[in-house]
Amino acid sequence: MNIAFRRMSIGLLLVLLDIKIIYFDILPDFIGYFMMLSALRTLGEKHAGYRKAEPFAMLLGLAALTELLPLWQTVSWNSASELPISSLIYGCITGICQLLLLERFMFELAKHAREAGHRVLADSADSRRLWYVIASAVYMLTIPFILNAGVEFVTAAIVAGLVQFLVLLAVYFLCRKAAKSAWHSPKGGGGGHVDVRVGESEAGVEPDGRTIDFRA
Amino acid sequence: MRNYWLGGVLLAIALSWIGNLTYYHSQKLEAPLFLEHYYEIPASLGTFSIYYIRNADSKRDLVSVQLDGQAWYVQHIASRDRKGRLELVEAFLMQRLPGSSEEGLKEVNEASEGKAFFSDGFSMHVTLGQIRIYPDMDQEIAGRLSATMSSGSSGNWTYENKTSYSVNEKVTVAAAEFGFTDVLDGAATVEINGAAVQENGVVGLDLKQGNSFSTSITVYLPKTDERRRHAYWNRLALKDDQGRVVAQDYMNIQPQLYGGDLKHYVKQRKAVSGS
Numbered sequence: 283m284n285i286a287f288r289r290m291s292i293g294l295l296l297v298l299l300d301i302k303i304i305y306f307d308i309l310p311d312f313i314g315y316f317m318m319l320s321a322l323r324t325l326g327e328k329h330a331g332y333r334k335a336e337p338f339a340m341l342l343g344l345a346a347l348t349e350l351l352p353l354w355q356t357v358s359w360n361s362a363s364e365l366p367i368s369s370l371i372y373g374c375i376t377g378i379c380q381l382l383l384l385e386r387f388m389f390e391l392a393k394h395a396r397e398a399g400h401r402v403l404a405d406s407a408d409s410r411r412l413w414y415v416i417a418s419a420v421y422m423l424t425i426p427f428i429l430n431a432g433v434e435f436v437t438a439a440i441v442a443g444l445v446q447f448l449v450l451l452a453v454y455f456l457c458r459k460a461a462k463s464a465w466h467s468p469k470g471g472g473g474g475h476v477d478v479r480v481g482e483s484e485a486g487v488e489p490d491g492r493t494i495d496f497r498a
Numbered sequence: 499m500r501n502y503w504l505g506g507v508l509l510a511i512a513l514s515w516i517g518n519l520t521y522y523h524s525q526k527l528e529a530p531l532f533l534e535h536y537y538e539i540p541a542s543l544g545t546f547s548i549y550y551i552r553n554a555d556s557k558r559d560l561v562s563v564q565l566d567g568q569a570w571y572v573q574h575i576a577s578r579d580r581k582g583r584l585e586l587v588e589a590f591l592m593q594r595l596p597g598s599s600e601e602g603l604k605e606v607n608e609a610s611e612g613k614a615f616f617s618d619g620f621s622m623h624v625t626l627g628q629i630r631i632y633p634d635m636d637q638e639i640a641g642r643l644s645a646t647m648s649s650g651s652s653g654n655w656t657y658e659n660k661t662s663y664s665v666n667e668k669v670t671v672a673a674a675e676f677g678f679t680d681v682l683d684g685a686a687t688v689e690i691n692g693a694a695v696q697e698n699g700v701v702g703l704d705l706k707q708g709n710s711f712s713t714s715i716t717v718y719l720p721k722t723d724e725r726r727r728h729a730y731w732n733r734l735a736l737k738d739d740q741g742r743v744v745a746q747d748y749m750n751i752q753p754q755l756y757g758g759d760l761k762h763y764v765k766q767r768k769a770v771s772g773s
Contacts, residue, residue: 367519367522367555371515374511374515378508378511381507385504389500415504415507419507419510419511422511422514423510423511423514426514426515426517426518426519427514427518429518429519429521429522429582429583430518430521430522430525430582430583431582
């Protein structure tokens with residue numbers, strides 16, 4: 283499960299980072315979304331709620347595949363007028379899918395963590411979920427005003443975009459935190475296995491630093 | 499509870515998009531909308547600007563305008579102002595392509611309509627207002643008067659142009675002709691030596707060598723006057739007792755149209771053309 287959370291975090295990082303050489307994205311988003319999908323499938327075996335986020339990861343992965351073709355222009359902040367409306371709408375739809383994906387993931391993570399007795403992690407997931415929804419909502423509410431309100435709104439959209447980026451970084455660190463946490467099945471397993479990494483302040487850990495692998 | 503507030507967020511985003519897209523589409527212009535131009539320009543000027551409103555996302559640039567059989571080519575295009583999807587554009591026209599032969603204009607060229615050609619191959623019939631291109635003055639006659647000082651100013655909705663002349667050779671300024679008095683009815687005042695020129699333009703000013711006199715044109719277009727949306731090049735021609743032009747003065751007034759007015763202006767023009 284820890285590996286799944288780590289995969290989730292790496293997937294999110296790939297989505298966050300856009301490094302392009304000419305047109306080619308060397309960190310394509312579709313790899314990130316499919317890694318997140320794979321992580322959600324693994325996590326869904328332990329906590330069924332994660333599966334509810336899978337359709338959004340699948341949709342985003344498929345949508346990101348189309349980005350390999352020059353169908354959508356990326357946002358050019360110096361002139362909103364040069365941006366085709368189709369690209370803005372595409373950005374909004376994928377933004378909503380991402381909002382639903384990460385909101386559901388963090389909601390289930392909080393629930394899962396609470397069940398596993400990780401109250402701090404659960405609270406952290408809840409607060410970051412709230413901040414993420416607010417930041418994403420503000421960003422997506424701001425974007426369409428660029429069409430009509432003029433260039434001055436571009437600055438507002440840039441600020442909203444930066445805030446959303448920072449909150450997404452916080453979500454990345456939340457995944458890393460979850461990956462470092464000790465997980466166990468509430469009803470003694472269920473076919474999977476639980477990795478417990480020692481020395482990370484969770485109860486039931488061996489004091490000598492060994493990793494205990496409980497297999498059902 | 500979570501579903502309610504998440505639903506609320508999604509609804510707000512959807513409303514923001516639907517509202518903005520609806521407004522965006524309501525500002526769609528099927529074709530560029532040209533402002534009204536009232537121009538009287540000398541042939542030697544060889545260049546002037548015309549203004550039109552287009553959608554800012556349009557890739558359609560004006561390339562040339564055909565006026566009374568004469569082709570005017572766009573030198574360059576500049577965005578004057580923009581609000582939302584509407585953009586006011588100024589196109590600088592020149593009469594001939596650089597290097598082509600010069601031909602003197604013999605009589606006044608007048609056009610109110612023309613054909614505009616765009617970069618994407620689109621062309622359209624356009625109503626531009628009234629454009630008159632005057633032949634240059636006869637140099638021999640023009641030599642009788644010399645403009646010694648000319649100044650222009652604008653402020654408080656008033657545009658003013660003053661010119662002082664000195665007389666080189668005996669001349670009678672019999673009439674003063676100011677263009678577009680019908681368009682600028684009640685807004686324009688022409689004075690010679692501080693006295694308003696009568697409506698019929700009769701001046702009757704006998705001048706001897708060494709005399710001097712001054713002319714002034716004042717145009718007042720207050721905020722509520724829709725005529726300030728038009729572009730002007732007004733000509734004041736002083737004629738002798740044989741009807742020959744002995745001096746001419748030009749005044750340029752750019753359209754007072756800004757981003758915030760564009761939507762209202764387009765709506766108004768569409769209503770006029772639809773009626």
